[in-house]
Amino acid sequence: MPAYKELYEQLRTSILTGQLAAGAQLPPSRTLATEAGTSRNTVLAAFEQLRAEGYITGRQGSGTFVAQILPEQLLSAEKPSRRSRRGGSTAKLSARGERLAMVRRVPIPSVLGHEPRGTSFLIGLPALDAFPFDTWAKLYAERFRRSAPQLMRYDDVAGYRPLREAIASSIGTARGIRCTADQVVVTTGSQQALEFCARILLDPGDAAWLEDPGYLGARAALVSAGARIVPVPVDRDGLDVAAGIALEPHARLAAVTPSHQFPLGHTMTLDRRLALIAWAKRHDSWILEDDYDAEFRYRGRPQAALMAIDPHHRVVYAGTFSKVLFPGLRLGYLITPPDLVDGFLAAHLSTDMHAHLIDQAVVADFIERGHLVRHLRRMRVLHQERQHELLRQADRLAGTLDLSPSDGGLHLVGRLAEGRDDRAVAKRALRHGVHVWPLSTHYLGPRQETALLMGYAGTTAEDMRQGFAVLERVLR
Incomplete structure (x- = not known):
């Protein structure tokens, strides 16, 4: 096909699949011509065709942008499916890659596809608010x-x-x-x-x-x-x-x-x-x-x-x-x-x-x-205080969520009453901005204990208070 038509098809496909989002600015014609290894007239012809069909718009002195609303008759074009992005027929993983993709992710919000909001008992966090910035x-x-x-x-x-x-x-x-x-x-x-x-x-x-x-x-x-x-x-x-x-x-x-x-x-x-x-x-x-x-x-x-x-x-x-x-x-x-x-x-x-x-x-x-030695000395005191605060506030849920003190570390294990699903509790708490982590996800064998991992070192007393109020409603 003609060079301008080939460029037109590439841009049109990118727009329909969402690779070029609505309102996205396209490069200037000269820049795109240089990057594509073609003439500027070829780029202008492709732009003209896209503009005529309603895919792009031009603003005087501002540039060329993807249209906010695409032609109705073309809205049936499908985006790549979730399956194809994760290893469908067009992107098959190796057997080892498939096994690795199935391994549960570490409890880091960005890895799990969300950001922490509000109160959080994230595990693995020290008291960042007390770091010597x-x-x-x-x-x-x-x-x-x-x-x-x-x-x-x-x-x-x-x-x-x-x-x-x-x-x-x-x-x-x-x-x-x-x-x-x-x-x-x-x-x-x-x-x-x-x-x-x-x-x-x-x-x-x-x-x-x-x-x-x-x-x-x-x-x-x-x-x-x-x-x-x-x-x-x-x-x-x-x-x-x-x-x-x-x-x-x-x-x-x-x-x-x-x-x-x-x-x-x-x-x-x-x-x-x-x-x-x-x-x-x-x-x-x-x-x-x-x-x-x-x-x-x-x-x-x-x-x-x-x-x-x-x-x-x-x-x-x-x-x-x-x-x-x-x-x-x-x-x-x-x-x-x-x-x-x-x-x-x-x-x-x-x-x-x-x-x-x-x-x-x-x-x-x-x-x-010597800063590290001094910092660790302060953190041990602060983390122990926050563990005591977590245990104190957890008393309100005694019999439903039971925590035991620990000689070290940054989190405690809160054991749930028999019959509770720790994954369901964690999922529902997250909807209210409280991040607790289900213990059962860490088991490989059939023996599984249901409990919540609750980080305390990076959680203030006020955040703990709000978090337990949410957990009390969720568990009830």
Whole structure:
């Protein structure tokens, strides 16, 4: 067909399918001609045809725009179906892609397709309202003045060296892990760290233990690697190692959250930790230790990390700054046995080279100047106060929604009366602007407990009051 007709058809299709929305401005004819590799007369002829049929309008001195109302006889043109966008006959996913698409998403509002509004008990959020914004801004400004050109270049794929040194130093004090900066790999958040571990340590079809109930992000990483997930039950002592051995003794990897099990909040006992390490040694398997919020413990001293008591170098440790600083930072890290470092660096090179250098440099300054230690000290006090407030206000729902205190973490588990559907409760509460998360979504096996996960660290007392008023109406 003539060149102008081809361009006309492309623009018409874009308008009818909604790719060019009503009122959208089209590029100037000269610009479009250059981008399309055609003459301006061709573009003008296509525009003239679209204008004559009522698809576009021109405004003197303003430009050319998609018409607000399209010709009635053409309104039957269909938009792409939801099925075709998600993998219908025109966009078929791989078998692994289909499995990954079916994994439930982490409870982040934007991932779930909505934004938080009003009162919210979002889990995984620290007290962002108490973050030292002024200190952070000063460190950023100082970094830009002092070393911006150097931080705009490529850098070590393992991460900014001063940050890795700061992590290696602080992790020894806080978690008892003895390591060097060369064992630290900085990632863009803990999810990338989990992905790296699954990709480097597993082949498709390998068995991997996963806590049941467990972290959805770890489940997604294992599915992405093509692993065969073995759900292992969790009790008050943490992962039931004996049950895991009975189910699949030769699993290649065990993904665990021993310091503060997610989502139940239990701490793995020393006996279970030693049994897990012995199993990994005996079967030449790996342990992925996700230590996501070990910094927030309110009673007693935390147990040493699994990696700190593993003499066989079978543990890979994953940490994150999302909870100790803020989630939008998107910085996490891995501490690996020396023999695995090259493999993790190769995984990093195959994705995004390294995390943002300016952010890494500011976090390094924040740690080295003592701001992180002071910030964590304040946050522990504030988070514990907010946990007490959540428990106090929850008394009004005793017998319907029962919460128990926790020695650490950022959320509590509110158990519902027998017969309640936690997913239905969460869905209805969300309609009223209250974000609670159903525990049942974290189970893989048949044993499921219905409860609500309720974040308290990032929720003020007034928001809690309003939230419980809504939950009381929903549950009633």
